[in-house]
Amino acid sequence: MSFAGNYIPKLKAPKRAKPAFVRSISTAPQGSKPIELFFYTPPDYADRKKTGRKYPVVVDFHGGGFCLGHATDDRHWARVVMEEVGAVVVGVGYRLAPEHPFPGPVDDCIDAILWLSAHATEYSLDMSQTVLSGFSAGANLAITAPLRFEFFTKMHDQMLSVPSQASDLSRWPSTQALIENSHLEELNICSIVAWYPIVDWTASRSEKRRMSRMPKKTLPKVFTDLFDYSYLPPPDVHGYHCSPYTSPALAPDYMLNEGLPSNIQLWLCEWDMLLAEGEKFGHRLRSLGKNVSETMIPEVPHGFDQSANPLRDQAKIDDLYRQACQGIRDVLKQH
Template sequence: MDAPSRFSLRLKACVYRGLNVIFSALDRYVSSPLPRQVSFQKWIPSTVSRPPGSIRLLFYTPEPFVRSVSAAPDSVQRKKYPVLVNFHGGGFCIGNPHDDARWATAVIEAQEAVVVSVGYRLAPEYPYPIAIDDGVDAILWIWEHADELNLDRTRIALSGFSAGGNLSFAVALKLHGLVQKRIPAVEIQLLGIVAFYPSVDWTQTRAERTASNLISRQKSPIPEGMYKFFDASYLYPQPIDMGSPYLSPGLASEELLVAALPDRLMVYSCEWDQLLVETEKFRKRLQGLGKKVGGRMVVGQAHAWDKRPSFMRGNEQRDRVYAESTAELGRMWQTATR
């Protein structure tokens, strides 16, 4: 079967993105309790990837937070906030940095940190590896501008959901390889990663992933056609090395994983997800390499279970998982002060 045209993929992207905007808005504006709104945003230039462009950064901040050092009294200037750089989900093709407002709210309320949600460029307009490059650019920019934004460059962690979970690992791996060209590697130390239901092994087909956890065929909220759209949009042009650590961090060499990933990690999988087996296999591998890996399989849930609008019902399971994760983020950031 011939691959779909890039034009047809862009048309589908417009439809899916429009539906996602509605879905996300129901969670952010209709579901109780309402999450925080964005405090401010920045547009930064891309420098790592070949196609030039801009990357949107949304800043969620606690109160009080003084955005400009020059405008802050001395007592506030000395306060530096830990930073969580977050990557949203959406198969690398849909979604936007607003989607994780509820996660940002949980982090801020638990740890009084600044959450920066990255609006990396999306496929099919910007296929692999542009999303990864944009993530690296975001971290480099935050590091370079930390002082003027009252951010603590010694306390940076990453998080991500689904495709964003993949990016949280892939960005860390690529950052390790590229950072020496611009900033001494020893000066950027990522303290941790929190990844929710990430893809970590692209050498498996979608059929093989489903076969590894057959209940996902019945429980998945994502239709097969959308999976095909995701893959055709992001994995372009062909052929691509599916075993590359930037696509499949679960297959990266032991040496790279030990050197590039922080020592503290949180990895969450879903019982009814086609990604369950590869995610749990990666968790065990990281533990075998001496990493301190928390997280768990979330029982009775499918992929992206925490992103559904809850309206007035709330979501106790989501709140528990987010509380576990934010508590571990606090321990990650504490390691920088010891």
């Protein structure tokens, strides 16, 4: 029986994790809606915190096409990560389009990571063992955020020599924060876990849908239009669609080499219109020497694990999450 066809639920389905506490951080400009950070902590967190020991941290970005969803959507993922990795999971409530289109969500993810770095001691976080995870739009943010850090830490001069990639960055709120921040030396993003990411905005949705393995199973046009017009409304006068911070698949080699960690997991869906670009991106990363674990989950659509269907097989989804956690553990052992 296929994964998609197995709808018989377990008698006792595993419960979603509950955030232990929430913190709000200010955003630019002043007076804007704050970013909320939802902390999921392992059972021994309070006792271990008293001894001064630190936890690896998984910073998670939810999906929803940049305009829907909530930071608590990935609570099943948070539960499995805590169980299998023993890490603190932080769900980032980045601001949503259309009120906050690109580059707003990217800025918010940068601000969240900077805030965690600045408060690492207070919350017993080992930022030298930071993993970024994300689902769909959130997976895009998990890939593009490290590229933004790289702009200021290693590749500043090279980026300025490529005007098409450096244009308008000086006006982004996160730019000055990155320049002034003193906590980046403690930050080491050692892995990315990207679930069915969008990595190329330059190809049309109709083309992606037409080239997919199961067009009838792809996201409906009404949703993809909502996502696309909210996050990157036309006309594309700034060239944002081909920016490495929206389309990391189009980033130059040196950005991907220096900006992304060596270890990356790509979890792709067979019936997703994003499958082909995800596979192409994985192939390119491997050609650059990255250690890419790429898994195509058979016979499932985009967002299969986020379905509201009460009959979905959460136990099988958890098995996939555990496989991803094994990859995280293997990386953390190296650091």
